[in-house]
Amino acid sequence: MDTFALKIIAINKVFYEGNAKQLIFSAVDGLVGIMAHHEDAVIAVNVGEVKIQTAEDRWVIAISGAGHIQIDRNHVVMMVDTVEYPEEIDEQRALEAKERAEEQLRREQSLYEYAISKACLIRAIERLKIKKKYSAR
Amino acid sequence: MSNLREIQSRINSVRDTMKITNAMYMIASSKLRKAKKSLKNTEPYFYTLQDAIAKVIKQIPEDISLIYFNGKPKAADEKKKGYIVITGDKGLAGAYNHNVMKIAEGELKKEGDPVFFLIGQVGRNYFETKGIPYDTAFQYTVQNPTIRRARVISGRILQMYREQKLDEVYIIYTRMIHSMECRAEMKKLLPLEKADFQEKEESGGLNRQTNYLPTPYDVFKNIIPNYITGFLYGTLVQAYSSEQNSRMLAMESATRNARDMLKSLSVTYNRVRQAAITQEITEVISGAKLLKRRKS
Numbered sequence: 322m323d324t325f326a327l328k329i330i331a332i333n334k335v336f337y338e339g340n341a342k343q344l345i346f347s348a349v350d351g352l353v354g355i356m357a358h359h360e361d362a363v364i365a366v367n368v369g370e371v372k373i374q375t376a377e378d379r380w381v382i383a384i385s386g387a388g389h390i391q392i393d394r395n396h397v398v399m400m401v402d403t404v405e406y407p408e409e410i411d412e413q414r415a416l417e418a419k420e421r422a423e424e425q426l427r428r429e430q431s432l433y434e435y436a437i438s439k440a441c442l443i444r445a446i447e448r449l450k451i452k453k454k455y456s457a458r
Numbered sequence: 459m460s461n462l463r464e465i466q467s468r469i470n471s472v473r474d475t476m477k478i479t480n481a482m483y484m485i486a487s488s489k490l491r492k493a494k495k496s497l498k499n500t501e502p503y504f505y506t507l508q509d510a511i512a513k514v515i516k517q518i519p520e521d522i523s524l525i526y527f528n529g530k531p532k533a534a535d536e537k538k539k540g541y542i543v544i545t546g547d548k549g550l551a552g553a554y555n556h557n558v559m560k561i562a563e564g565e566l567k568k569e570g571d572p573v574f575f576l577i578g579q580v581g582r583n584y585f586e587t588k589g590i591p592y593d594t595a596f597q598y599t600v601q602n603p604t605i606r607r608a609r610v611i612s613g614r615i616l617q618m619y620r621e622q623k624l625d626e627v628y629i630i631y632t633r634m635i636h637s638m639e640c641r642a643e644m645k646k647l648l649p650l651e652k653a654d655f656q657e658k659e660e661s662g663g664l665n666r667q668t669n670y671l672p673t674p675y676d677v678f679k680n681i682i683p684n685y686i687t688g689f690l691y692g693t694l695v696q697a698y699s700s701e702q703n704s705r706m707l708a709m710e711s712a713t714r715n716a717r718d719m720l721k722s723l724s725v726t727y728n729r730v731r732q733a734a735i736t737q738e739i740t741e742v743i744s745g746a747k748l749l750k751r752r753k754s
Contacts, residue, residue, distance in 0.1 A: 328506075330502055330503045330506050330507075331503060332500060332503050332605050332608075332687065332688050332691050333496060333499050333500060333503075333605060333691075334499050335499075335502050335503075348671065348672070349672055349676050349680075350671075350672045353671075360669065361668040361669070362668055362669040362670070362671055363514060363668060363669070363670050363671070363677050364670075364671045364677070365671070365672070365676045365677045365679070365680040366680065387680055387683075387684065388680060388681075388684050389510075389677055389680050389681050389684070391510055391513070391514075393513075393668075398506060398510065400503065400506060400507050400510060400684065401684070402605060402609065402684055402687055402688070403605055436613075437610065437613060
């Protein structure tokens with residue numbers, strides 16, 4: 322299987338740099354998979370799971386924040402605000418954040434605060450989901 | 459000349475102060491090391507994103523990019539300006555806070571009715587004592603900058619910008635030029651300048667047929683907040699590093715001064731003690747001489 326050059330950059334670190342066979346991430350309108358020689362595109366990335374099949378056929382799993390991805394002549398650059406491994410996620414903290422966000426959503430608040438709380442809730446839920454999925458094994 | 463006990467207590471108090479400044483120096487230097495590391499880690503993101511935006515803006519339809527780039531055509535004095543001012547949470551850092559406030563003060567004198575967003579306790583105290591109004595809902599500290607905090611701040615600023623409560627947003631912070639020099643600066647955050655996004659020569663730009671999924675608007679909507687968040691996080695980390703750096707230098711020189719002071723104080727102390735001893739001896743001798751003379 323052909324590979325492509327992949328770079329995943331978060332605000333505070335370069336998460337992945339190297340060749341990969343496949344990349345799966347969640348776009349605004351659902352999951353998207355990228356393989357070598359994908360057509361050139363710029364895609365908006367949502368909060369969610371990211372799966373990378375490395376050139377050595379190892380699967381790297383992570384959770385990403387929002388951002389975008391650029392595919393340019395077999396060079397793929399993904400730029401998101403955060404990327405974490407499942408084992409980096411603190412379940413307790415995510416749970417607390419989820420409860421906090423839910424509580425804030427129940428209270429009456431401005432449209433802006435609503436949007437922030439909702440985004441927090443989505444992030445917390447995604448974190449928990451992925452943590453659960455990969456800590457069971 | 460002051461008496462021995464006074465000098466002794468002075469020496470003790472200077473020594474205690476020196477212990478404190480020395481400890482603060484140590485703390486600041488270890489925090490600085492941490493801050494410098496995170497500063498270095500933000501660089502790749504920032505430069506890549508800048509380059510990415512440069513590629514994208516060429517192809518994004520004008521009506522989408524317009525709001526973030528050129529701003530509304532308005533007369534200069536009608537524009538509502540917002541300033542984000544980053545100071546420290548406490549003083550004891552040389553001229554660090556002062557330099558930032560000086561720029562803010564200069565902007566305050568200009569025409570118009572600017573809104574100030576203050577990050578850091580020192581700036582808040584300053585505005586309070588001067589009785590200058592500022593956005594009180596904006597309560598963030600500068601300690602240990604996190605991405606989460608940058609995200610909240612950028613969300614709020616962008617919201618106000620989109621609602622046209624703000625037409626221009628500037629940020630006043632301290633940039634670390636190298637380990638010995640920090641400079642307070644003002645940068646324009648919004649609207650973005652197309653000139654800031656110059657493509658690197660070798661990258662050659664994106665293919666004409668590049669697809670924007672799901673729509674160019676969605677892509678752009680994701681990129682811009684990310685850029686602002688990254689930028690804010692970068693400036694927060696810069697400011698935090700500069701603060702620790704300034705504090706480190708200030709405390710280093712305070713410790714040095716205390717050491718000099720101790721040196722001169724101990725010289726004085728010895729002189730005074732010697733003078734007292736000499737005086738006592740003179741008294742004893744003259745007393746003894748007097749007795750001797752009287753006997754003979």
